[in-house]
Amino acid sequence: MAMNFYKEMIGGQKIPSIGLGTWMSTDETELETALNAAIEAGYRHIDTAIVYHNESLIGRILKGWFSSGKLRREDFFITTKLPIAGLHEDRVEMFIKKSLENLQLDYLDLYLIHFPVASNYVGLDVTPPDQFKVEPVDHHLVWKKMEEQVDAGRTRAIGLSNFNENQIRKLLKSCRIQPACLQIEVHLFMQQKELINYCHKNHILVIAYSPLGNPGYNKFLNVIGQKEKQLPSALDNPIVKRVADKYKKSPGQVLLRFLIEKDIIPIPKSVSPKRIRENIDVFDFTLDKEDIHKLENVDRGEESRICDFSFFPPLLESEHFPFLKQRV
Numbered sequence: 497m498a499m500n501f502y503k504e505m506i507g508g509q510k511i512p513s514i515g516l517g518t519w520m521s522t523d524e525t526e527l528e529t530a531l532n533a534a535i536e537a538g539y540r541h542i543d544t545a546i547v548y549h550n551e552s553l554i555g556r557i558l559k560g561w562f563s564s565g566k567l568r569r570e571d572f573f574i575t576t577k578l579p580i581a582g583l584h585e586d587r588v589e590m591f592i593k594k595s596l597e598n599l600q601l602d603y604l605d606l607y608l609i610h611f612p613v614a615s616n617y618v619g620l621d622v623t624p625p626d627q628f629k630v631e632p633v634d635h636h637l638v639w640k641k642m643e644e645q646v647d648a649g650r651t652r653a654i655g656l657s658n659f660n661e662n663q664i665r666k667l668l669k670s671c672r673i674q675p676a677c678l679q680i681e682v683h684l685f686m687q688q689k690e691l692i693n694y695c696h697k698n699h700i701l702v703i704a705y706s707p708l709g710n711p712g713y714n715k716f717l718n719v720i721g722q723k724e725k726q727l728p729s730a731l732d733n734p735i736v737k738r739v740a741d742k743y744k745k746s747p748g749q750v751l752l753r754f755l756i757e758k759d760i761i762p763i764p765k766s767v768s769p770k771r772i773r774e775n776i777d778v779f780d781f782t783l784d785k786e787d788i789h790k791l792e793n794v795d796r797g798e799e800s801r802i803c804d805f806s807f808f809p810p811l812l813e814s815e816h817f818p819f820l821k822q823r824v
């Protein structure tokens with residue numbers, strides 16, 4: 497594989513510098529075609545979550561690759577996540593075991609706490625909105641259980657998603673095993689410089705979700721019956737387009753390369769084999785300093801957050817809600 501393909505996590509484990517996102521990929525034929533195209537194109541890092549409802553399908557497709565003898569379990573880096581109903585010391589083990597069963601794997605490469613807020617537990621599936629209640633959570637106790645999953649060999653590494661700097665700082669004071677990664681929203685319009693600097697200083701790798709600015713987000717809002725949001729298009733941004741023309745690359749490739757240059761691991765989601773191949777074809781060029789600077793100047797900060805979780809208002813009630821509420 498081409499240059500810069502792997503990064504090293506704090507324990508020495510390797511993580512591919514780009515992954516395939518799978519949120520909203522639940523159609524069986526579509527996901528099967530997408531995942532097979534991704535694996536053929538060289539993706540070895542797959543991001544899922546129990547709440548995406550596609551772990552079992554991903555597990556079945558991976559099993560096909562293992563039994564074909566073409567690839568082995570150790571060739572892949574598989575991430576999944578503890579849902580908010582799992583943020584209780586009595587539920588972490590149950591949820592990771594369920595994800596392992598769904599994925600037909602003996603171990604994960606990375607298990608993330610999906611979101612810092614906890615909810616009540618009514619079953620392994622997503623808690624229906626009419627039964628949903630925010631619950632108190634002690635992140636230290638949950639993290640202790642996450643550490644035990646590493647000890648038990650159920651996951652090689654553990655990490656966080658959607659935690660803010662303050663929440664990470666508190667956890668770093670008491671942890672025995674450090675979070676290896678933080679998965680957060682990062683893209684052209686919300687570059688999260690301070691949080692990323694903090695993570696890098698503390699040897700926490702940053703994984704960028706919505707790295708293309710999620711052009712499919714309004715589709716998701718439609719599915720859950722919510723009003724569409726006005727979102728600027730990173731792919732159509734004139735500066736991105738000019739830089740793309742200069743390097744004879746697509747706008748999507750520039751957006752992804754921009755993150756890779758900053759030691760951030762993007763996990764673009766696509767179900768289109770053509771776009772999947774395009775998105776990984778970003779290891780044969782580098783952006784010069786001037787172009788990086790131009791792209792940095794497009795940052796609009798927190799106001800450009802896309803996935804602000806306001807689609808689920810009870811989350812905002814929690815003292816652990818991680819984002820600035822006045823802007824949500």
Ligand SMILES: NC(=O)c1ccc[n+]([C@@H]2O[C@H](COP(=O)([O-])OP(=O)(O)OC[C@H]3O[C@@H](n4cnc5c(N)ncnc54)[C@H](OP(=O)(O)O)[C@@H]3O)[C@@H](O)[C@H]2O)c1
Nearest residue numbers: 517518519657705706707708709710712748764765766767
């Ligand atoms: N931890 C969390 O809370 C969290 C939250 C959000 C996302 N995530 C993870 O991060 C992954 C990626 O984020 P995301 O899905 O929000 O957004 P994204 O990857 O920025 O955008 C995905 C959208 O972009 C389209 N697309 C993909 N490649 C393209 C290209 N080269 N040109 C034009 N359009 C392209 C896709 O459409 P097609 O599929 O039709 O190609 C899809 O609609 C998710 O799938 C999930 O695994 C995690």
